[in-house]
Amino acid sequence: MQMSLFNQLKSSIEDRFKSCKQMGDKSFEQLKEADFFYQPTSESNSIAILIQHMYGNMMSRFTNFLTKDGEKEWRKRDAEFEAMELSANDLLSFWNTGWNLAMSTIASLTEADYEKTVLIRSEPITVPDALLRQLAHYSTHVGQIMYIGKMIRNETWVSLSLPKAKK
Numbered sequence: 001m002q003m004s005l006f007n008q009l010k011s012s013i014e015d016r017f018k019s020c021k022q023m024g025d026k027s028f029e030q031l032k033e034a035d036f037f038y039q040p041t042s043e044s045n046s047i048a049i050l051i052q053h054m055y056g057n058m059m060s061r062f063t064n065f066l067t068k069d070g071e072k073e074w075r076k077r078d079a080e081f082e083a084m085e086l087s088a089n090d091l092l093s094f095w096n097t098g099w100n101l102a103m104s105t106i107a108s109l110t111e112a113d114y115e116k117t118v119l120i121r122s123e124p125i126t127v128p129d130a131l132l133r134q135l136a137h138y139s140t141h142v143g144q145i146m147y148i149g150k151m152i153r154n155e156t157w158v159s160l161s162l163p164k165a166k167k
Contacts, residue, residue, distance in 0.1 A: 006111045027149045051091045053080040058098030062105040070120040
């Protein structure tokens with residue numbers, strides 16, 4: 001039996017979010033504690049800052065996703081970009097908590113929910129568009145995490161995709 005178009009879409013969105021998280025997870029496995037706090041330049045974000053920001057964004061966007069504006073009044077976005085006294089384990093706890101909320105919210109959505117409109121910063125946006133917006137946002141930051149990790153680990157970095165052919 002063929003899956004409905006909705007079930008295909010929902011499955012694809014869930015799979016893409018999972019894949020995004022897995023790329024981050026595989027990056028973290030290659031890092032040492034100090035690597036989470038490395039800043040390539042004074043204006044760059046460290047991996048720790050990126051995790052803090054993603055956590056804040058996920059908690060804001062996916063708490064009461066269908067019923068409250070995705071930019072919660074309790075969120076302190078600017079503080080997400082300031083160094084906190086955290087360990088790598090603390091950061092990974094933030095990472096997993098944020099992703100667990102996002103993934104459980106996405107998994108709970110029904111076909112009727114996909115036809116709804118939600119708010120992000122008072123802007124109405126369809127549920128599918130809101131999910132795709134978040135996926136694009138998180139993919140950008142996971143790409144930054146991977147790039148910083150590759151910069152740090154250099155020759156010891158294990159490629160997370162098809163590696164370049166050896167000459």
